[in-house]
Amino acid sequence: MRRVIGIALGLSVVIGVLVTAFVWPSSEVAPRDVPIAVAGPPEAVAQVEEQLAEAMPDAFDVSQLADADAARAAIEDRDVYGAVVLDPAGPPRVLTASAAGPAVAQLLQGLAAELSAQAGGAEAAPAVAVDDVAPLPDGDPRGIGFNSGALPMVMGGLAIGVAMVFTVAGVWRRVAGAALAAAGGGAVAMLVMQSWLGILEGNWWANAGVFTLTVAAVALTVVGVHSLVGEAGIGLSALVMLIVGNPLSGVTSAPEMLPSGWGAFGQLLPPGAGGSLLRSTAYFDGAAAGRPLLVLVSWLAFGLLLAALGTRVAARRSAEGGASDAVRDADEPAVGAGR
Incomplete structure (x- = not known):
C-alpha cells in the first residue's frame, strides 16, 4: 500500500505540473512590448505614442516610421506586427498582419476602435480603416x-x-x-x-x-x-x-x-x-x-x-x-x- 500511495501521489504531482505548464502561459497572455510601428509626422507620432503608453503601459514597443510604405515594408519583413498610419488629411489607419498572429491582429483592431473614439467621441468618431497587410488564407481565416x-x-x-x-x-x-x-x-x-x-x-x-x-x-x-x-x-x-x-x-x-x-x-x-x-x-x-x-x-x-x-x-x-x-x-x- 505504501507503494500504491506513493505512485498515486507522484502521478498527482505530474498532473499538477502538466496543468501548470499548459494553463499558466495561456492564462497570462497579454501584450508585453509587442513591436508595432507608428508612421506619420514626428509630432503626431509622439502624441500617439503617449496615448498608447497611457492606455496600455508596456504593451507596445513602438518604432517611428516615415510613411505607410515604410510601415508595410516593416510588416512584410516581420520587423513589426502592425502599424498605425497617421494621415494629416484624414483619420488614422491601422495596418495588421493576421498571418503573423491573429491574437495581435485582434489587439490592433481594438486599438483602431480606441483611436476612433479618441479622435471624435464615441458617437461621432471618424472611421479608422483597418487593412490586413498579410491575411491568413481562405482555408484558415482564423488561424x-x-x-x-x-x-x-x-x-x-x-x-x-x-x-x-x-x-x-x-x-x-x-x-x-x-x-x-x-x-x-x-x-x-x-x-x-x-x-x-x-x-x-x-x-x-x-x-x-x-x-x-x-x-x-x-x-x-x-x-x-x-x-x-x-x-x-x-x-x-x-x-x-x-x-x-x-x-x-x-x-x-x-x-x-x-x-x-x-x-x-x-x-x-x-x-x-x-x-x-x-x-x-x-x-x-x-x-x-x-x-x-x-x-x-x-x-x-x-x-x-x-x-x-x-x-x-x-x-x-x-x-x-x-x-x-x-x-x-x-x-x-x-x-x-x-x-
Missing part, C-alpha cells in the same frame, strides 16, 4: 488550422524518436531512420495542410522542409539523449519539448504575449522556432527566417553530438567490460591445473 498543425511537429518528433529507440538497433541506424521518417512526415503534412486543406501558402517544398527540420530536431534529440543516458532520456526529452516547449512556443498567440521572458525562451526550443519559421515561409516569403532556422539546426547538431558521445561511451564501456572479462579469465586457473 486555427495553423495552430493545430504545430503540435504534430512536436508529437511526431517524439513518436519517431521513441519508435527508433525501441525498434531499431544501433545509434546511427536510429539517426538515419529518424531522418527518413521526418522527411516523409514533412511531405505528408504538407499534402494535408497545404495541398488538401489550404491552411498554408507559400513554397510547398520550403514548408515541407520546415516541418521536416522541426520533427527531425525533436526526434534526433530523443535518440541522442537516449544514447547517452538511457531510457531516462526519453522522459527528459518529452519534458523539454512537450511540457515546456509547446506551451511556450507562442504559436497560438505570439511570443511577446506570453509572460515576460518565457516567450523569448520558448523561441530557443524546437516548437517555438519551428512555428515561427513555418509562419515565415508560408506567409512572408521567408522573411525573418534566419534566427529560427539557426535554432533548429543547432538542435539537430546537438542531437547528433549526443548520439556520437553516447556511441563513444558505449564503446568504451564495452571495451572495459571485455578487458575485465579477459583479466578475470586469466586469473582463474584452468581445469586440472596445479595438480
Whole structure:
C-alpha cells in the first residue's frame, strides 16, 4: 500500500505540473512590448505614442516610421506586427498582419476602435480603416488550422524518436531512420495542410522542409539523449519539448504575449522556432527566417553530438567490460591445473 500511495501521489504531482505548464502561459497572455510601428509626422507620432503608453503601459514597443510604405515594408519583413498610419488629411489607419498572429491582429483592431473614439467621441468618431497587410488564407481565416498543425511537429518528433529507440538497433541506424521518417512526415503534412486543406501558402517544398527540420530536431534529440543516458532520456526529452516547449512556443498567440521572458525562451526550443519559421515561409516569403532556422539546426547538431558521445561511451564501456572479462579469465586457473 505504501507503494500504491506513493505512485498515486507522484502521478498527482505530474498532473499538477502538466496543468501548470499548459494553463499558466495561456492564462497570462497579454501584450508585453509587442513591436508595432507608428508612421506619420514626428509630432503626431509622439502624441500617439503617449496615448498608447497611457492606455496600455508596456504593451507596445513602438518604432517611428516615415510613411505607410515604410510601415508595410516593416510588416512584410516581420520587423513589426502592425502599424498605425497617421494621415494629416484624414483619420488614422491601422495596418495588421493576421498571418503573423491573429491574437495581435485582434489587439490592433481594438486599438483602431480606441483611436476612433479618441479622435471624435464615441458617437461621432471618424472611421479608422483597418487593412490586413498579410491575411491568413481562405482555408484558415482564423488561424486555427495553423495552430493545430504545430503540435504534430512536436508529437511526431517524439513518436519517431521513441519508435527508433525501441525498434531499431544501433545509434546511427536510429539517426538515419529518424531522418527518413521526418522527411516523409514533412511531405505528408504538407499534402494535408497545404495541398488538401489550404491552411498554408507559400513554397510547398520550403514548408515541407520546415516541418521536416522541426520533427527531425525533436526526434534526433530523443535518440541522442537516449544514447547517452538511457531510457531516462526519453522522459527528459518529452519534458523539454512537450511540457515546456509547446506551451511556450507562442504559436497560438505570439511570443511577446506570453509572460515576460518565457516567450523569448520558448523561441530557443524546437516548437517555438519551428512555428515561427513555418509562419515565415508560408506567409512572408521567408522573411525573418534566419534566427529560427539557426535554432533548429543547432538542435539537430546537438542531437547528433549526443548520439556520437553516447556511441563513444558505449564503446568504451564495452571495451572495459571485455578487458575485465579477459583479466578475470586469466586469473582463474584452468581445469586440472596445479595438480
